[in-house]
Amino acid sequence: MWGGFSVANATLNRFFSLHFLLPFVITAVILLHLFVLHNTGSTTPVGIDNEEKLEFSPYFVLKDLVGFFIFLFFFMIFVTLYPNVLGHPDNFIEANPLVTPAHIVPE
Numbered sequence: 001m002w003g004g005f006s007v008a009n010a011t012l013n014r015f016f017s018l019h020f021l022l023p024f025v026i027t028a029v030i031l032l033h034l035f036v037l038h039n040t041g042s043t044t045p046v047g048i049d050n051e052e053k054l055e056f057s058p059y060f061v062l063k064d065l066v067g068f069f070i071f072l073f074f075f076m077i078f079v080t081l082y083p084n085v086l087g088h089p090d091n092f093i094e095a096n097p098l099v100t101p102a103h104i105v106p107e
Contacts (some may be wrong), residue, residue, distance in 0.1 A: 038056040078085070090101065 034056075037060075090103070093101075
């Protein structure tokens with residue numbers, strides 16, 4: 001994986017390529033899963049094999065959309081009304097190129 005005794009150009013190229021391609025692979029697996037679920041339907045949660053299968057649409061689509069919009073609602077409240085809740089207090093100090101920040105110390 002490293003391509004040598006230390007992290008070098010070959011290592012960085014491999015990891016950058018992996019991080020670029022991995023989201024596309026995950027998206028393809030998700031789409032394949034949705035396709036299979038749409039064609040075969042879903043059985044009961046306990047795995048009892050019966051003829052009554054829930055159809056993918058509208059049941060699962062509506063359930064997922066409701067959950068998505070609830071998440072989006074709380075996310076938008078958090079982003080618009082409380083944007084600095086997770087921020088660090090050092091982010092509000094005006095930058096001064098002549099002074100080293102206090103948390104940067106020599107080893």
